[in-house]
Amino acid sequence: MLRRLVFFGGVLGAVFCAGVGVSGCDDGGGGGSNDADVVGDVAGDVAGDVAADVVTPGFEKNSCAGQAAPCLQITGGDVAALQEATNSLDAGTTLVLGAGTFALDNQVTIRQANGVRLIGQGIDLTTLSFAGQTVQGNGVDVVGDDFLIQDLTIADATKDGLRIEESKGVTIRRVKVTWTAGVSSENGA
Numbered sequence: 001m002l003r004r005l006v007f008f009g010g011v012l013g014a015v016f017c018a019g020v021g022v023s024g025c026d027d028g029g030g031g032g033s034n035d036a037d038v039v040g041d042v043a044g045d046v047a048g049d050v051a052a053d054v055v056t057p058g059f060e061k062n063s064c065a066g067q068a069a070p071c072l073q074i075t076g077g078d079v080a081a082l083q084e085a086t087n088s089l090d091a092g093t094t095l096v097l098g099a100g101t102f103a104l105d106n107q108v109t110i111r112q113a114n115g116v117r118l119i120g121q122g123i124d125l126t127t128l129s130f131a132g133q134t135v136q137g138n139g140v141d142v143v144g145d146d147f148l149i150q151d152l153t154i155a156d157a158t159k160d161g162l163r164i165e166e167s168k169g170v171t172i173r174r175v176k177v178t179w180t181a182g183v184s185s186e187n188g189a
Helices: 042-047 079-087
Strands: 005-008 015-024 071-074 094-097 100-103 108-111 117-119 126-129 140-143 148-155 162-178
Touching (some): 079 100, 140 148
Parallel strands (some): 071 094, 094 117, 100 126, 126 148, 140 162
């Protein structure tokens, strides 16, 4: 599988939140998308001269263009790149996930990195699927202030789809958490 990380310089349901200060949720009516939706070279980004007609496939809605550094674009379905990125997060990092399904067998864990942003391409366009989980685990498991998650679907976690604890300033926007098998004592539904 081709791995692509791009570095740049320049519906909510069944979610467990304990001790969390949620600063904003909306109905999908605005915010979050980049007006330019373009990707350019690092030199062009630094100079502020990004070609408006260059769009990376899979990143049509959200990209690193216009995001504060550090920002990583992870091609849809590239589980290894997503796990590598979440295992080495620095504070303030934005992870932009491309369109597609990430078939995960373990939870996505974000710890001790404040200001992290996890952004997809839209509900049902970017899906974190945990149908392959072999152990009891959450889908996305977060402890960190000023966390933002938006524009994606979390499916089939064996426990909570999205679990956020001991965090302040959390924003959850346009996120769908679902279980394809429906309500069961065997999952988090």
